[in-house]
Amino acid sequence: MLFVGQLWSANKGGVKRENDSLTFKKQRGIEEEHVTRLAELESKIDNAAAKLLLMEMRLDSQKHAGILEGILKVIGGVFPSKRLWD
Secondary structure (H helix, E strand, O other): OOOHHHHHHHOOOOOOHHHHHHHHHHHHHHHHHHHHHHHHHHHHOOOHHHHHHHHHHHHHHHHHHHHHHHHHHHHOOOOOOOOOOO
16 A cells, blocks of 8 residues: 555656545555455454454454545545544
8 A cells, every 4th residue: 555655755746636536546445345355254264363363454454445535535625624633
């Protein structure tokens, strides 16, 4: 996954936000697909340790998808109503 700082540094030359948005949408789709596949696999596994690992991976992908959704909102001009530190 691209880190936001890396993407913005690479785009100093004037690459359009539409390209950024497309990149983030693609990555969000990948993360959402991981969530679906991991949930399916998790339901088929009986081993507790393996199930826990798959659950952690699924939750991590859900987190990534949520972060990417927030980034897409900011890029699209929808800003949070409140700053995180307020």
